[in-house]
Amino acid sequence: MLIEISGVSHTYAGRAQPVVRDLDVRLSEHRVGVIGANGSGKSTFARMLNGLVVPSEGTVSVDGLDTARQGREIRKRVGFCFTDPDSQIVMPTVAEDVAFGLRRRGLSKAEVAARVDATLRARGLDGHADHPAHLLSGGQKQLLALSSILVTEPDLLVMDEPTTLLDLRNTRRVADVVVGLPQQVVLVTHDLDLLVGFDRVLVFDETRLVHDGPPAAAIKHYRELMA
Amino acid sequence: MTGPIGLYLPGRSVLHRLPAGAKLAALVVAGAGSLFVRTPTQTGIAVAVVLLGYAVARVSPRVIWTSFRPLLWVIVPLTVFQVVVVGWEKAMVIVGVIVALVLLANLVTLTTRTTDLVDVVVRVCEPLRVLGINPERVGLMLNLAIRGVPLMVELAGQVREAQLARGHNVSARAFAVPLIVGALRRADELGDALAARGFDD
Ligand SMILES: Nc1ncnc2c1ncn2[C@@H]1O[C@H](COP(=O)(O)OP(=O)(O)OP(=O)(O)O)[C@@H](O)[C@H]1O
Numbered sequence: 001m002l003i004e005i006s007g008v009s010h011t012y013a014g015r016a017q018p019v020v021r022d023l024d025v026r027l028s029e030h031r032v033g034v035i036g037a038n039g040s041g042k043s044t045f046a047r048m049l050n051g052l053v054v055p056s057e058g059t060v061s062v063d064g065l066d067t068a069r070q071g072r073e074i075r076k077r078v079g080f081c082f083t084d085p086d087s088q089i090v091m092p093t094v095a096e097d098v099a100f101g102l103r104r105r106g107l108s109k110a111e112v113a114a115r116v117d118a119t120l121r122a123r124g125l126d127g128h129a130d131h132p133a134h135l136l137s138g139g140q141k142q143l144l145a146l147s148s149i150l151v152t153e154p155d156l157l158v159m160d161e162p163t164t165l166l167d168l169r170n171t172r173r174v175a176d177v178v179v180g181l182p183q184q185v186v187l188v189t190h191d192l193d194l195l196v197g198f199d200r201v202l203v204f205d206e207t208r209l210v211h212d213g214p215p216a217a218a219i220k221h222y223r224e225l226m227a
Numbered sequence: 228m229t230g231p232i233g234l235y236l237p238g239r240s241v242l243h244r245l246p247a248g249a250k251l252a253a254l255v256v257a258g259a260g261s262l263f264v265r266t267p268t269q270t271g272i273a274v275a276v277v278l279l280g281y282a283v284a285r286v287s288p289r290v291i292w293t294s295f296r297p298l299l300w301v302i303v304p305l306t307v308f309q310v311v312v313v314g315w316e317k318a319m320v321i322v323g324v325i326v327a328l329v330l331l332a333n334l335v336t337l338t339t340r341t342t343d344l345v346d347v348v349v350r351v352c353e354p355l356r357v358l359g360i361n362p363e364r365v366g367l368m369l370n371l372a373i374r375g376v377p378l379m380v381e382l383a384g385q386v387r388e389a390q391l392a393r394g395h396n397v398s399a400r401a402f403a404v405p406l407i408v409g410a411l412r413r414a415d416e417l418g419d420a421l422a423a424r425g426f427d428d
């Protein structure tokens with residue numbers, strides 16, 4: 001899918017200064033990384049890709065749909081994974097949460113059950129289907145949040161620091177899931193190890209896109225900025 | 228494992244397979260029927276029937292005990308009070324009926340998935356559509372509320388620990404402010420997550 005960002009600046013309501021400025025970029029690569037300092041505008045950028053944030057200037061279009069007018073249509077096709085799984089899991093038990101994304105899709109109960117089952121199995125959560133979600137470990141919760149997004153088969157997955165709260169093993173697990181996905185992925189992260197094999201990495205600094213290129217060069221640029 | 232709100236315990240018993248609507252209806256009928264219980268013998272039978280239900284559902288006595296224990300704070304003083312005021316025989320009936328009903332309600336939640344219970348509520352709320360109330364939203368609200376209980380408990384624990392760590396005595400206000408701020412932040416993030424997952428109308 002082609003993501004087109006043209007002439008975008010964004011100022012949050014009630015704030016004087018824009019948090020993203022003069023952004024023009026087209027993304028169609030399979031794996032795109034986003035790095036940069038705290039507060040540089042990465043999360044705001046990520047939220048623009050599914051219309052959670054509509055820019056105060058300029059346009060964002062995803063596969064030809066305008067996020068300002070067709071946000072709901074876009075969100076059906078763009079999955080979004082947040083940092084804290086506790087804020088993403090909305091249903092009391094594991095299987096119910098995965099099934100939540102499938103309601104109103106006109107699927108029968110049996111079809112829903114089959115898809116939930118297959119998704120949980122693929123993430124190694126099938127033994128926990130009926131467990132209360134709050135009893136899972138942090139890593140399992142994030143895998144559940146991912147399962148709940150992937151069960152709807154989005155074409156694009158946007159992730160905002162999905163591993164920040166996880167230990168090394170669970171970071172590895174989430175990274176492995178990402179590597180295996182057929183979908184296009186845009187990943188915001190402070191963990192530079194996750195960018196191995198990525199096609200393209202954007203570096204943000206103080207509201208601007210300051211570097212755009214292959215991972216090695218982008219990471220070098222970012223390290224110099226932070227030195 | 229289960230908290231004070233009885234949570235679903237997976238199983239294959241007859242009670243697990245019974246439709247959620249039937250179980251809720253039975254609960255309502257039992258509630259109405261409890262008004263006609265008059266003697267200690269009838270009360271004993273009611274409690275025995277409920278306990279039999281637990282046996283049928285293959286719920287271990289340990290689980291019954293964990294969900295019942297918090298109630299003792301209410302049950303014990305209530306019993307003492309009733310014995311003093313109305314005598315032990317009537318007290319047995321009053322307290323026994325309450326115990327039977329609470330245990331029955333707990334049995335229903337232990338053997339029924341939350342979504343199935345919520346679905347029944349959604350169906351019952353269907354006529355409210357004419358008043359402009361969307362039953363599906365009522366259902367989502369219920370689910371979020373149930374999901375929210377452990378989150379709030381966890382948040383309260385974190386706030387308490389943070390204050391103890393800084394050597395504060397836990398005062399009501401110093402406790403409430405971070406708790407409310409934390410809860411609002413969670414609610415905000417949850418709203419975004421709901422929108423991202425397509426529930427944004
Ligand atoms: N909803 C909001 N309302 C007002 N200001 C906001 C809002 N969200 C973010 N900001 C501000 O916008 C700026 C950019 O924030 P953003 O979250 O996009 O940065 P980030 O690069 O994701 O940072 P981090 O690495 O810390 O996650 C910050 O100054 C932040 O305070």
Ligand SMILES: [Mg+2]
Nearest residue numbers: 042043044160
């Ligand atoms: Mg961020």
